[in-house]
Amino acid sequence: MRVFLQAIFGQIICNFYIIMRTNQAIPPSKKWRIPFILFFVAELSLYFCGFFFHNDLPDAIWLRILLICNTWYIASIFISLCILLLDLVRLTNHFHPWYPTWIKNHWQKTKYIILITIVTGITGLLIKAYHNANYPVVKHLHISIPKEVNGRDSLTIALMSDTHFGEIIGKNHARRMVDLCNAQHPDMVVLAGDILDYESFYAEHEHIEDELRQIQAPLGVYITLGNHEYRANKNAKIKWLEKTGGILLIDSTVMPDTTFYLIGRDDAINRRRMSLHALMQGTDPNKPIIVVDHQPVAIHEILMNKADLCLMGHTHNGQFWPYSYLLRLKFEMTYGYYHKGGSQFYVSSGIGYSGIPYRIGTQSELVVLHITFGKEK
Numbered sequence: 001m002r003v004f005l006q007a008i009f010g011q012i013i014c015n016f017y018i019i020m021r022t023n024q025a026i027p028p029s030k031k032w033r034i035p036f037i038l039f040f041v042a043e044l045s046l047y048f049c050g051f052f053f054h055n056d057l058p059d060a061i062w063l064r065i066l067l068i069c070n071t072w073y074i075a076s077i078f079i080s081l082c083i084l085l086l087d088l089v090r091l092t093n094h095f096h097p098w099y100p101t102w103i104k105n106h107w108q109k110t111k112y113i114i115l116i117t118i119v120t121g122i123t124g125l126l127i128k129a130y131h132n133a134n135y136p137v138v139k140h141l142h143i144s145i146p147k148e149v150n151g152r153d154s155l156t157i158a159l160m161s162d163t164h165f166g167e168i169i170g171k172n173h174a175r176r177m178v179d180l181c182n183a184q185h186p187d188m189v190v191l192a193g194d195i196l197d198y199e200s201f202y203a204e205h206e207h208i209e210d211e212l213r214q215i216q217a218p219l220g221v222y223i224t225l226g227n228h229e230y231r232a233n234k235n236a237k238i239k240w241l242e243k244t245g246g247i248l249l250i251d252s253t254v255m256p257d258t259t260f261y262l263i264g265r266d267d268a269i270n271r272r273r274m275s276l277h278a279l280m281q282g283t284d285p286n287k288p289i290i291v292v293d294h295q296p297v298a299i300h301e302i303l304m305n306k307a308d309l310c311l312m313g314h315t316h317n318g319q320f321w322p323y324s325y326l327l328r329l330k331f332e333m334t335y336g337y338y339h340k341g342g343s344q345f346y347v348s349s350g351i352g353y354s355g356i357p358y359r360i361g362t363q364s365e366l367v368v369l370h371i372t373f374g375k376e377k
Contacts, residue, residue, distance in 0.1 A: 161313025193226025
């Protein structure tokens with residue numbers, strides 16, 4: 001409900017602002033004004049219909065409503081930002097006139113040109129944003145862990161976080177993800193939380209577990225929980241995750257082979273999860289220790305316990321500009337590679353997305369970590 005209220009509050013503000021300012025640019029005739037107002041009435045009606053009756057509507061209709069309304073929501077935010085910028089430009093001209101003569105003499109034509117430019121630009125932006133979200137790129141990262149390892153001098157890990165399988169992200173995305181992963185020939189695969197979005201029903205219905213069982217990795221596939229696994233029937237989600245063929249790590253320490261440790265932490269939303277210190281009891285500090293922790297909130301534990309590498313997700317790198325920058329107010333590490341103290345960190349933007357199938361200023365990614373062991377010569 002809170003997410004809905006935030007979204008509808010944002011929609012009402014943006015829609016009102018767009019109506020108020022765009023109404024001054026379109027022709028004054030009824031054949032323009034009436035359809036213009038009806039568009040906003042229809043969009044808000046569709047939004048409320050989808051929210052209040054989504055349990056009664058067929059999935060095909062509900063998902064289309066979701067896509068239409070979410071698309072407009074994102075578009076309305078960026079249209080509002082464009083109009084706000086134009087208002088600031090007008091304000092500067094009010095205090096210090098600087099508009100060229102042509103604009104002054106063709107003011108109505110200028111408004112039409114600006115309107116068409118904004119509509120065309122936002123449309124192009126959404127097409128690019130849809131591609132960024134639904135077609136992940138492969139990011140290669142080469143790092144070194146300065147510990148001698150008998151029997152292994154390197155390790156390749158494919159990291160995928162925030163798949164968010166559910167109403168929007170389905171089997172086709174899973175198949176694309178698995179094919180992309182297998183093409184990298186990793187030694188080990190890590191699914192770092194938020195595998196499911198809200199309900200497990202959609203993943204069960206589409207049998208997405210069949211796709212995940214096709215992941216190929218000699219040392220195995222390892223799965224940790226994220227905050228979304230704690231939403232709406234956690235037990236059903238865990239049962240489904242166990243069907244994927246991966247090894248579920250919930251506050252667990254394993255050795256994929258005899259050369260290094262892999263620690264999978266429960267999500268930080270569980271305030272009673274085991275401490276990293278407890279999970280590292282009995283480990284050999286001379287061997288590499290890799291930790292998977294969905295949310296990048298327990299940096300201090302990694303440093304205090306001298307883990308070598310921590311793999312995380314959760315942030316989506318903000319998913320939309322300018323949230324990427326606002327995210328830095330909440331998290332010390334928001335996206336990418338970090339080196340602090342004697343530990344290394346990677347926060348993935350995720351191979352999926354949350355709710356809305358768009359990424360603006362960010363990119364869905366599969367991360368391939370090429371790790372070498374041993375002290376630098």
